[in-house]
Amino acid sequence: MCGIIGFVGNKKAAPILLNGLERLEYRGYDSAGIAVIKNGEFEIEKTVERISALKEATQNGEAVKGEIGIGHTRWATHGVPSEKNAHPHLGFKGRFAIVHNGIIENYFELKSELEAEGIAFASETDTEVIAHLLEKYYSGDVFGAISKTVSLLKGSYALGILCSEQPETLYAARNFSPLIIGLGEQENFIASDVTALVSHTKNVLYTKDGEIAVITKNKVDLFSLKGEKISREPTFISWNVDAAEKGGFDHFMMKEIKEQPDVIVKTFEPRIKNKEVFFEGLKLSDEKLKSINRIIITGCGSAYHTGVVAKYVFEELLKIPVEVDLASEFRYRNPVIDKNTLVMVISQSGETADTLAALKEAKSRGAYILGIVNVVGSSIAKEADDVIYTWAGPEIAVATTKAYSAQLIVLYLFGIYAAEKRKSASANLLNILLDEIRSLPPKIESVFKMEDTIKSLAKRHFKMGSVFFIGRNIDYGTAMEGSLKLKEISYINSEAYAAGELKHGTISLIEKGKIVIALSAFEPLRDKMMSNIKEVKARGAFVIATDIKGNSETHKEADEVLYIPKTHPLLLASVEIVPLQLFAYYVALYNKCDIDKPRNLAKSVTVE
Numbered sequence: 001m002c003g004i005i006g007f008v009g010n011k012k013a014a015p016i017l018l019n020g021l022e023r024l025e026y027r028g029y030d031s032a033g034i035a036v037i038k039n040g041e042f043e044i045e046k047t048v049e050r051i052s053a054l055k056e057a058t059q060n061g062e063a064v065k066g067e068i069g070i071g072h073t074r075w076a077t078h079g080v081p082s083e084k085n086a087h088p089h090l091g092f093k094g095r096f097a098i099v100h101n102g103i104i105e106n107y108f109e110l111k112s113e114l115e116a117e118g119i120a121f122a123s124e125t126d127t128e129v130i131a132h133l134l135e136k137y138y139s140g141d142v143f144g145a146i147s148k149t150v151s152l153l154k155g156s157y158a159l160g161i162l163c164s165e166q167p168e169t170l171y172a173a174r175n176f177s178p179l180i181i182g183l184g185e186q187e188n189f190i191a192s193d194v195t196a197l198v199s200h201t202k203n204v205l206y207t208k209d210g211e212i213a214v215i216t217k218n219k220v221d222l223f224s225l226k227g228e229k230i231s232r233e234p235t236f237i238s239w240n241v242d243a244a245e246k247g248g249f250d251h252f253m254m255k256e257i258k259e260q261p262d263v264i265v266k267t268f269e270p271r272i273k274n275k276e277v278f279f280e281g282l283k284l285s286d287e288k289l290k291s292i293n294r295i296i297i298t299g300c301g302s303a304y305h306t307g308v309v310a311k312y313v314f315e316e317l318l319k320i321p322v323e324v325d326l327a328s329e330f331r332y333r334n335p336v337i338d339k340n341t342l343v344m345v346i347s348q349s350g351e352t353a354d355t356l357a358a359l360k361e362a363k364s365r366g367a368y369i370l371g372i373v374n375v376v377g378s379s380i381a382k383e384a385d386d387v388i389y390t391w392a393g394p395e396i397a398v399a400t401t402k403a404y405s406a407q408l409i410v411l412y413l414f415g416i417y418a419a420e421k422r423k424s425a426s427a428n429l430l431n432i433l434l435d436e437i438r439s440l441p442p443k444i445e446s447v448f449k450m451e452d453t454i455k456s457l458a459k460r461h462f463k464m465g466s467v468f469f470i471g472r473n474i475d476y477g478t479a480m481e482g483s484l485k486l487k488e489i490s491y492i493n494s495e496a497y498a499a500g501e502l503k504h505g506t507i508s509l510i511e512k513g514k515i516v517i518a519l520s521a522f523e524p525l526r527d528k529m530m531s532n533i534k535e536v537k538a539r540g541a542f543v544i545a546t547d548i549k550g551n552s553e554t555h556k557e558a559d560e561v562l563y564i565p566k567t568h569p570l571l572l573a574s575v576e577i578v579p580l581q582l583f584a585y586y587v588a589l590y591n592k593c594d595i596d597k598p599r600n601l602a603k604s605v606t607v608e
């Protein structure tokens with residue numbers, strides 16, 4: 001996730017900016033840069049290596065003169081990681097330098113307009129349009145240029161802005177991306193995250209959406225876009241640096257679980273326009289999409305589980321055969337593939353060795369490859385014919401949560417997009433699904449309110465020797481993911497079964513006290529699940545079920561029920577996984593496991 005730092009004061013800015021960027025390294029980044037004003041001119045330093053490389057190149061920043069500056073760590077979204085795409089970006093007359101977090105959804109239109117006016121772009125980023133718009137609207141009044149520019153932007157931004165003609169003032173603006181102002185003695189700061197500030201000051205102002213800040217070393221003024229002055233009391237931050245990195249949570253995993261509503265919005269919002277799905281830069285032509293007669297989805301671990309869910313969604317919406325295979329198996333099969341097969345390759349890191357090999361195998365057999373990837377410019381993104389990015393930001397906990405959720409959203413959107421093009425589902429159903437996708441974030445927020453209930457459930461059962469997750473249809477996919485989450489971070493033996501399979505062998509393992517987690521929220525098959533719950537209860541199992549709020553039947557059969565808000569059954573996995581993530585987290589916590597770095601596991605599995 002990108003990070004911002006800005007400084008104005010009586011000291012050299014560059015060492016403070018570089019130190020702040022180092023504090024933001026934990027968020028993950030692929031390039032970084034700073035801009036400092038000295039004698040009315042910008043000095044800009046960038047790197048596609050570590051911040052330490054910038055430090056080395058500038059003698060820890062001491063070689064860069066100037067007492068006002070901005071810095072940025074970039075996590076690529078628009079354009080590959082490179083020096084030209086790294087921030088800060090300059091406006092076309094060189095008077096503005098900016099750093100930006102967020103995504104400008106209408107950048108393509110804005111860029112086309114600016115290009116038509118003869119303005120040349122130096123990067124592939126969405127950010128650069130902002131720098132050029134500031135130049136375009138500047139005629140001596142920086143505030144006016146900022147308020148005009150941001151009024152044209154759609155999407156999210158936290159901006160740090162410098163104008164070389166106003167070398168004593170740092171400007172900032174925000175909409176749907178965090179931006180904090182740090183208040184010091186004869187010095188002030190901006191940052192995307194308190195981590196970058198806590199070593200300098202603990203007094204901060206939290207900005208709100210639609211605000212512009214005008215900051216000098218002695219003064220901070222907040223304004224609305226219309227220029228009305230806003231007064232706000234500072235907040236005192238009691239966190240230390242370690243707590244600040246985790247956003248005040250004890251573990252990255254919990255921070256990332258809680259980021260899911262936000263990540264889901266970031267992933268769907270720019271892709272839904274006028275009730276239609278749109279994927280920026282997708283090369284797959286409508287003609288090609290219509291010629292596809294089979295889909296194969298492949299990936300590893302949780303990425304594979306999103307494929308299991310997507311199979312049910314795609315078959316419903318697209319009415320063509322969908323196959324899901326583990327990448328490690330697929331690569332050594334003799335898969336029957338032709339040019340009418342679409343192979344969807346799912347990976348958070350974009351570097352998983354088995355998944356990359358499966359991609360190459362499918363490509364060599366003539367399939368069209370669509371990558372669904374989180375890391376821009378990763379190997380899978382580069383090798384695929386087409387790529388749709390999940391905009392989950394960097395994930396630090398080894399156990400995936402927010403990237404899994406973002407993958408599901410991209411898969412739903414792709415299903416809706418393809419069904420619309422192929423006319424394989426009713427427009428009414430597709431509209432309902434789009435509305436339901438929009439309602440997922442508040443539903444997930446409401447699951448967070450069950451955290452205490454889930455925590456006490458975990459406290460009562462964290463010593464369970466082993467556990468079975470069961471479910472049907474989409475709930476089977478969620479059972480697989482819930483089971484993996486639990487086992488990988490708590491080291492408890494956990495297996496997922498399609499509920500109908502129990503009686504074909506597994507039920508012999510059910511005995512008194514055995515915990516069975518029965519996912520029963522998929523309404524079309526709830527009756528079948530009730531029978532499965534009865535079967536295991538009759539053999540002494542302790543059943544924890546999930547179900548939709550308002551359905552009291554499950555409580556008659558199960559020992560405990562976790563109720564989740566109702567959503568369309570095809571989108572159920574997005575809501576139902578959340579209590580399971582929380583359960584896994586607390587079971588691991590009570591077992592004193594290393595939650596963010598479980599034993600024997602790595603975040604990116606680049607070996608076979």
Ligand code: F6R
Pocket residue numbers: 300301302303304346347348349350351352355398399400401484485488603604605
């Ligand atoms: C589980 C988990 C792994 C990954 C798998 C694939 O929590 O994180 O199962 O899903 O290693 O990784 P990517 O998505 O990077 O290809």
